[in-house]
Amino acid sequence: MALTLTEKILLAHTDRDELTPGEVVLVRCDVVMANDVSGPVAFRAMKKMGAERVFDPSKVVMVADHFMPAKDARSAGLLKSLKDWSDEQGVTYYGQGRGGIEHTLLAEEGWVTPGIVLAGGDSHTCTHGALGAFGTGLGSTDIAACLALGEFWQAVPETILVRLTGDRSKYVTGKDVILAVIGRIGVAGGTNQVLEFTGEGAAGLSMDERLAVANMAVEAGSETGLFAADEVTGKYLEGRARRPWTAEASDPDAHFSGVLDIDLSALAPLVSKPHSPGNVVPVSDATGTKIDQVYIGNCSNGTMTDLRQTAEMLRGHKVHADTRAIIVPATQDIYRRAMAEGLLDIFVEAGAIVSTPTCGACFGGHNGVMGPGENALTTTNRNFKGRMGSGEAGVFLANAYVAAAAAVAGEIVEPHEVH
Amino acid sequence: MIIDGTAVVIEGDNIDTDVLYPGSFLNIDDPDAMKPYLFEGLDPGIRDRLEPSCVLVVGDNFGSGSSREHVPLAMKAWGVGCVLGHSFARIFHRNCINLGLPVVTSPQAAAAAVAGERIHIDTDEGAIEVSDERYEIAPLPEFMAEMIDSGGLVEWVRGRLKA
Numbered sequence: 001m002a003l004t005l006t007e008k009i010l011l012a013h014t015d016r017d018e019l020t021p022g023e024v025v026l027v028r029c030d031v032v033m034a035n036d037v038s039g040p041v042a043f044r045a046m047k048k049m050g051a052e053r054v055f056d057p058s059k060v061v062m063v064a065d066h067f068m069p070a071k072d073a074r075s076a077g078l079l080k081s082l083k084d085w086s087d088e089q090g091v092t093y094y095g096q097g098r099g100g101i102e103h104t105l106l107a108e109e110g111w112v113t114p115g116i117v118l119a120g121g122d123s124h125t126c127t128h129g130a131l132g133a134f135g136t137g138l139g140s141t142d143i144a145a146c147l148a149l150g151e152f153w154q155a156v157p158e159t160i161l162v163r164l165t166g167d168r169s170k171y172v173t174g175k176d177v178i179l180a181v182i183g184r185i186g187v188a189g190g191t192n193q194v195l196e197f198t199g200e201g202a203a204g205l206s207m208d209e210r211l212a213v214a215n216m217a218v219e220a221g222s223e224t225g226l227f228a229a230d231e232v233t234g235k236y237l238e239g240r241a242r243r244p245w246t247a248e249a250s251d252p253d254a255h256f257s258g259v260l261d262i263d264l265s266a267l268a269p270l271v272s273k274p275h276s277p278g279n280v281v282p283v284s285d286a287t288g289t290k291i292d293q294v295y296i297g298n299c300s301n302g303t304m305t306d307l308r309q310t311a312e313m314l315r316g317h318k319v320h321a322d323t324r325a326i327i328v329p330a331t332q333d334i335y336r337r338a339m340a341e342g343l344l345d346i347f348v349e350a351g352a353i354v355s356t357p358t359c360g361a362c363f364g365g366h367n368g369v370m371g372p373g374e375n376a377l378t379t380t381n382r383n384f385k386g387r388m389g390s391g392e393a394g395v396f397l398a399n400a401y402v403a404a405a406a407a408v409a410g411e412i413v414e415p416h417e418v419h
Numbered sequence: 420m421i422i423d424g425t426a427v428v429i430e431g432d433n434i435d436t437d438v439l440y441p442g443s444f445l446n447i448d449d450p451d452a453m454k455p456y457l458f459e460g461l462d463p464g465i466r467d468r469l470e471p472s473c474v475l476v477v478g479d480n481f482g483s484g485s486s487r488e489h490v491p492l493a494m495k496a497w498g499v500g501c502v503l504g505h506s507f508a509r510i511f512h513r514n515c516i517n518l519g520l521p522v523v524t525s526p527q528a529a530a531a532a533v534a535g536e537r538i539h540i541d542t543d544e545g546a547i548e549v550s551d552e553r554y555e556i557a558p559l560p561e562f563m564a565e566m567i568d569s570g571g572l573v574e575w576v577r578g579r580l581k582a
């Protein structure tokens with residue numbers, strides 16, 4: 001029988017011989033991840049389950065990133081409980097100064113290889129679909145079950161095939177690809193389904209850009225955003241992969257619940273206007289909007305690729321006098337590499353601040369939250385009302401070129417106007 | 420399971436978990452301490468309308484966005500008896516089921532619900548009564564029904580670990 005990549009992965013992680021879309025199966029996890037927000041809630045549930053030890057400490061990873069470094073005493077308590085629990089269970093723990101934002105970090109550290117199942121206590125675990133893995137976000141009680149048994153329940157999802165063709169023009173990035181998809185199918189258009197990206201346009205995306213695309217699959221309601229492994233994946237995993245892997249793909253005659261064709265050559269840089277990631281328009285329809293703060297970072301767009309794009313725009317320019325800019329490399333490693341390449345110097349010289357890797361203001365936690373009446377232009381993935389602080393603030397989502405251009409202009413402009 | 424409660428209607432589609440429970444309060448891990456922040460970014464006044472075993476009536480794609488379980492945990496802590504909606508986002512939906520908080524998808528019943536009126540739900544019979552109209556609820560997949568019967572995922576895992 002012809003199978004989708006998702007079905008192949010799930011089949012290999014259940015006791016079943018075949019799967020029917022919609023049926024609920026128990027899926028074994030290769031990696032279970034949680035953070036300082038989802039972890040402590042999961043530990044409480046695990047205790048209530050009567051589970052004292054995790055199913056396999058070598059498959060469990062905890063990352064301090066949301067309230068790291070601690071914004072207040074209560075956050076410090078959560079971070080401590082995450083570390084203490086990790087030490088007690090003997091699982092991998094990435095703490096302050098040793099990690100960064102969970103999704104970028106797990107990919108970078110080689111935890112994610114094609115064909116694995118990764119259960120994460122965070123909705124953006126779909127990021128790992130970029131590596132051909134079934135990475136999916138779960139709540140804390142689910143994570144507790146994964147920690148205790150190494151399994152979660154899952155209704156077998158169907159797949160929407162997103163076929164990408166054509167060459168992108170300058171300033172069109174992975175961010176625009178996924179914003180275009182969400183703009184087309186809507187914020188619930190992928191519910192209970194997987195988005196699988198294919199075609200020459202998908203092959204032409206770097207791993208950093210694939211991570212950005214897969215990351216926002218959940219913004220269309222999807223379980224994950226998959227890219228079948230190819231040479232780009234193989235190259236990225238060299239010297240990184242923690243286990244051997246083989247590349248698999250959907251069978252050509254597999255059944256898909258939908259097909260979406262996107263011609264990348266027709267794409268212009270896009271922006272999601274407040275207060276929904278589905279509120280997508282070309283940048284040209286939003287120009288002139290005054291921006292109080294630019295935020296470049298987060299698990300979708302805090303990579304070296306994003307920082308290089310930012311530097312390309314900021315080099316020789318100053319951040320506008322009425323605008324603040326915060327740049328957040330996603331991990332310690334990216335931070336160091338950006339430093340070695342001289343990018344951080346360009347940022348600071350331009351009048352931006354460079355933050356330590358953290359989730360920070362992305363979810364309105366700390367480290368640059370927005371006040372009432374202000375507008376933010378960010379490379380993050382969500383612009384819900386109040387997402388970055390005040391409910392009276394507006395958040396616009398865009399790629400790093402557009403964000404950096406707005407930092408210079410003090411308002412939304414087309415990137416070529418600044419460069 | 421039988422739920423008899425007053426309807427608390429939350430208008431709008433695509434209500435996300437950020438407005439239901441804003442990020443700055445995520446540094447709380449005790450469900451009772453989450454109660455004062457439920458609906459904080461949407462309309463704090465909704466909290467005053469909650470009463471034990473009330474039925475939250477919601478629109479399409481309710482609970483989209485973050486996986487934060489703080490939302491259904493705080494709902495449970497307030498004594499919400501059921502969430503009845505047009506449709507639900509995936510992670511919110513599974514979080515409710517895992518916590519043993521019944522969640523019913525029925526666009527017709529949700530559309531018919533009137534704030535303050537009684538709603539009667541019988542999950543065993545697969546029926547829901549709103550303003551004297553009866554609507555059918557699609558049966559849950561076997562595994563989910565079994566888990567809810569055992570009291571949620573915590574109890575289900577507890578049973579598995581003992582076996």
Ligand code: SF4
Nearest residue numbers: 101298299359362363
């Ligand atoms: S960077 Fe933002 S979206 Fe990504 S995991 Fe952190 S809080 Fe979530």
